[in-house]
Amino acid sequence: MSSRRTFIQSAIGAATVLGGASRLLGMNRKRASDRPNDSTPLPVNTPDVQALSFTIDNGVKVFQLTAEPVKRKIAPWKTIDCWGFNGSCPGPAIQVNQSDRVRLILENHLPESTAIHWHGLEIPYAMDGMPYLSQKPIAPGSRFAYEFTVHQNGTFFYHSHSPMQQMMGMVGLFILHPQQAHAPAVDHDFGVVLQEWAVLPNNTVPNTANMEWNWLTLNGVVSPMTTPLIVRLGSRVRIRVVNIGMDHHPIHLHGHTFVVTGTEAGRQPETMWGPMNTVLVGVAQARDIEFVANNPGEWMLHCHMPHHNMNAMSDLLGDRMMMTADNEDDRALRQMQTLADDIGFEHVHHAPIAAGANQVPGFPQDAFMDMGMDEAVAKPQNNGLPRNWSAMMMGMMSLVRVLPPDLYDDVVRDIRNGYISPASSATDHSNHHHEGGRE
Numbered sequence: 492m493s494s495r496r497t498f499i500q501s502a503i504g505a506a507t508v509l510g511g512a513s514r515l516l517g518m519n520r521k522r523a524s525d526r527p528n529d530s531t532p533l534p535v536n537t538p539d540v541q542a543l544s545f546t547i548d549n550g551v552k553v554f555q556l557t558a559e560p561v562k563r564k565i566a567p568w569k570t571i572d573c574w575g576f577n578g579s580c581p582g583p584a585i586q587v588n589q590s591d592r593v594r595l596i597l598e599n600h601l602p603e604s605t606a607i608h609w610h611g612l613e614i615p616y617a618m619d620g621m622p623y624l625s626q627k628p629i630a631p632g633s634r635f636a637y638e639f640t641v642h643q644n645g646t647f648f649y650h651s652h653s654p655m656q657q658m659m660g661m662v663g664l665f666i667l668h669p670q671q672a673h674a675p676a677v678d679h680d681f682g683v684v685l686q687e688w689a690v691l692p693n694n695t696v697p698n699t700a701n702m703e704w705n706w707l708t709l710n711g712v713v714s715p716m717t718t719p720l721i722v723r724l725g726s727r728v729r730i731r732v733v734n735i736g737m738d739h740h741p742i743h744l745h746g747h748t749f750v751v752t753g754t755e756a757g758r759q760p761e762t763m764w765g766p767m768n769t770v771l772v773g774v775a776q777a778r779d780i781e782f783v784a785n786n787p788g789e790w791m792l793h794c795h796m797p798h799h800n801m802n803a804m805s806d807l808l809g810d811r812m813m814m815t816a817d818n819e820d821d822r823a824l825r826q827m828q829t830l831a832d833d834i835g836f837e838h839v840h841h842a843p844i845a846a847g848a849n850q851v852p853g854f855p856q857d858a859f860m861d862m863g864m865d866e867a868v869a870k871p872q873n874n875g876l877p878r879n880w881s882a883m884m885m886g887m888m889s890l891v892r893v894l895p896p897d898l899y900d901d902v903v904r905d906i907r908n909g910y911i912s913p914a915s916s917a918t919d920h921s922n923h924h925h926e927g928g929r930e
């Protein structure tokens with residue numbers, strides 16, 4: 492419908508044809524960067540999570556953190572009551588430079604005592620955030636000032652050291668930039684926090700003692716609500732992934748080969764950079780991956796644990812598994828539409844099923860689960876994606892959109908202007924859809 496959409500799709504096609512050449516160029520060419528100076532580290536882009544601002548007091552960077560209950564909309568139809576910082580879960584991203592003196596003032600608005608641990612930082616013991624050991628617990632309504640000089644650089648994080656508070660969401664990124672950007676310099680630098688939650692249907696409070704997780708978030712939202720990472724074709728990209736929770740997450744990137752350039756302890760020597768496409772980010776670990784975005788397309792970035800890239804979807808299953816789907820799929824579809832009505836979006840399509848599917852043991856598995864919700868999650872970063880792109884995007888998943896320069900510039904301009912392109916059926920990768928009734 493939209494000529495602009497058609498243009499984006501055909502341009503991606505054209506760029507794919509040129510992929511071989513781009514690949515060679517991407518590996519070897521030094522692209523003119525958006526930055527004034529390649530040696531200045533880029534600020535880290537943390538989609539769906541705000542950066543924490545600071546003031547300067549006598550050369551000290553001063554940050555205000557408020558530990559508090561947070562309502563986090565993790566999916567268009569699901570808001571949970573978690574805990575976090577400054578209205579955000581995960582907490583806002585802190586970014587400072589190596590050798591900075593920082594003061595982090597924690598104000599406790601929780602109903603119980605807390606403290607903050609600075610994971611991996613080599614700082615004085617009194618600043619380590621261990622209740623009863625290094626400090627008194629910070630009582631509700633009171634505050635504590637942490638102050639130290641950071642001499643490391645890399646991807647670090649802060650979290651409450653109380654285990655149940657961690658599982659309520661009390662974690663945030665703490666990026667320490669080196670004085671000079673690491674070589675080769677990156678053109679895009681992203682940070683994401685992985686978390687898991689157990690929230691029963693019709694509940695909003697996570698069960699922090701549970702061992703089964705039904706909501707798997709990336710920077711506090713489940714796919715397709717996750718904001719795609721927008722990168723320019725041929726650029727060098729770093730993605731920093733932090734995991735704090737109860738499960739390990741094998742993070743897989745489609746269409747590209749990356750190297751792990753950093754861990755939770757900072758930069759890795761180049762001799763350790765073996766090629767990979769899946770990196771296991773264990774509990775309490777950070778992994779920095781880097782790659783040349785030399786392959787145009789809309790590439791999935793996701794945890795490869797099957798249950799983690801679907802959510803357990805207990806809200807849906809609780810409803811649906813009571814009944815067996817008919818040979819005709821009307822009933823299952825009606826149930827999905829009932830749910831969709833409740834959520835407030837249209838269940839517009841599903842992938843076809845075989846005649847007599849119900850006679851096959853094990854049916855249904857993924858049938859009826861794919862629910863496009865493009866409009867419910869519309870944002871400029873999604874402009875130009877094919878219709879129903881969101882149908883199989885679930886759980887701990889996002890997209891790395893490797894866009895040729897023209898399209899990249901378009902989307903960046905759309906983000907700046909807050910422009911959301913209208914839904915279009917220019918490209919429909921679903922097999923059939925049910926708008927206006929059955930076919």
Ligand SMILES: [Cu+2]
Nearest residue numbers: 740794796799
């Ligand atoms: Cu996972």
